[in-house]
Amino acid sequence: MNTTQAIRSGTAGMMILLAGGCGGSHHGPAPDDPATIEQGKQTFRFDTFGDEAQWTDTLRMHEVIPAAVDPVTALSVGLKVDAEALPASVVKGIQDGSVDLKSPATTVALIKLNAVVGLVGKVETVGGKDTLTRVGVTCALCHSTVDDSFAPGIGKRLDGWANRDLNPGAIIALSPAVDAALKQVYNSWGKGKYDPRFNLDGKNGPQVIPPAYGLKGIHRITSTGDGDDIAYWNRYVAVTQMGGLGSFSDSRTGVSVTHGSTDLVGPKLPALQAYQLSLAAPAAPAGSFDAPAAARGKLLFSGRAQCMSCHSGAEFTDANLRLHPVSDVVSEPEPGGAPSYASRSATKQYRTAPLRGLWQHAPYFHNGSAATLQDVVTTYNTRKSLGLSAAEMADLAEYLKSI
Numbered sequence: 001m002n003t004t005q006a007i008r009s010g011t012a013g014m015m016i017l018l019a020g021g022c023g024g025s026h027h028g029p030a031p032d033d034p035a036t037i038e039q040g041k042q043t044f045r046f047d048t049f050g051d052e053a054q055w056t057d058t059l060r061m062h063e064v065i066p067a068a069v070d071p072v073t074a075l076s077v078g079l080k081v082d083a084e085a086l087p088a089s090v091v092k093g094i095q096d097g098s099v100d101l102k103s104p105a106t107t108v109a110l111i112k113l114n115a116v117v118g119l120v121g122k123v124e125t126v127g128g129k130d131t132l133t134r135v136g137v138t139c140a141l142c143h144s145t146v147d148d149s150f151a152p153g154i155g156k157r158l159d160g161w162a163n164r165d166l167n168p169g170a171i172i173a174l175s176p177a178v179d180a181a182l183k184q185v186y187n188s189w190g191k192g193k194y195d196p197r198f199n200l201d202g203k204n205g206p207q208v209i210p211p212a213y214g215l216k217g218i219h220r221i222t223s224t225g226d227g228d229d230i231a232y233w234n235r236y237v238a239v240t241q242m243g244g245l246g247s248f249s250d251s252r253t254g255v256s257v258t259h260g261s262t263d264l265v266g267p268k269l270p271a272l273q274a275y276q277l278s279l280a281a282p283a284a285p286a287g288s289f290d291a292p293a294a295a296r297g298k299l300l301f302s303g304r305a306q307c308m309s310c311h312s313g314a315e316f317t318d319a320n321l322r323l324h325p326v327s328d329v330v331s332e333p334e335p336g337g338a339p340s341y342a343s344r345s346a347t348k349q350y351r352t353a354p355l356r357g358l359w360q361h362a363p364y365f366h367n368g369s370a371a372t373l374q375d376v377v378t379t380y381n382t383r384k385s386l387g388l389s390a391a392e393m394a395d396l397a398e399y400l401k402s403i
Contacts, residue, residue: 049264377397
C-alpha cells in the first residue's frame, strides 16, 4: 500500500465522527460502575488504540510538530491545553512570559506533560534534547474542549463538548506525506468540520464535529443512524478514521478495513461507552437566553411549529423509533454541491438530532449550514411552510437556546 492509499484507508480522521467519542457495547461491566467509568475516561482521554502507526509512521506528524507547530500555531488550529496538567513552574512561565509560546520545543514539552488535549506522544532524550519520537490521537481531540479558565484555549477539560475550534483538515494537510490534491481537500473543510467518509469513498462533504454528551438512552447516535449503539460507529472511527489497530467491516457500505494483527480497539469499548454515557449535556448558562420569550417558544415547539412531531421525548428525538428519509429533512441539499451525506451512509436516512445542550455547539444541522439557532428556525419555517411570524421565530429560537 502506498502513502496516498494508506492515508485514504484510515488517516483522514482524528475524530469520532458524527457520533460521539469512541464508544462501547451492551456487553461487559455494568455501565454505571464507577471503576468502569473511570477506566473509560482514561481511554477517552489518553488511548490511541495504536494509531501512531498512522500519525507517526505514515503521516510523520512527529516530524511536523517539532519543526513547525509552536503553541500559538497549535491554539490557532483549535488544539487545546489542559491547565490541570501543567506544573506550577510552567503556569508561572506562561504568565510571566519566560515560557516561549512561539517555540515548537514548548509544544513538545506540553505533549510530554500529557497537556495537549487529544494528543499522546513519546518524548525521548536524543543528543541531550527532548525529541518527539511517536505521536497519536485520542477521542478527546475532537470531543473535548476546555473552559478557557486560564487563557483562550487553555483551561480545564470539558469532555464530550464538540471542539468546534478544531481545524482537522488543516492539521492533516501539514503532513509531508499528503499530496497537493489531498491538501486542497483537507484545507477546504475549515474549523469544526470533518468528512468521516472521504478517505473511503473519495467524496468531499465535510460535516460538523458533534458533541459526545447526552447520548444515554439514545441508540442511534450518529446523524445517519448507522448501527444500533455506540459500539458500531466508534469501532468504525477508531479503526478507519483514527487508524487504530483492529478491524471494521459493514457489507452495507462495502467498508472493510483491518490495521495490524492485534485488536487494540474492541477490548476498550465497553468501558469507553460507559464513560461516554455518563456525560450529561450541559445546561444553558444563566442569562444566555430570554426566559419569557423561551416560555412562549416552548408552546410553539409543542404546537404550531410542529417540532415535537420528531423532537419528542426526554431527549427530544425519535431516533430510537425511526429514521427519516432525505425528503423529511431541511439540511439538504448539501452546501457547495456536495453529494447527499445520507447517500454515503449505511442507512441512506437521517436521525432526528437530540437537542439537549444545543446552545453549545453551533453551527447547526449535520453539515453546519445554519450558523445560529435563529437560522435553524428560519430554515424550518421556510422549508416546512409553518407560517410563523418574525416574533414567533425569535421566541422559538430562545426556547432552543434554553434546552
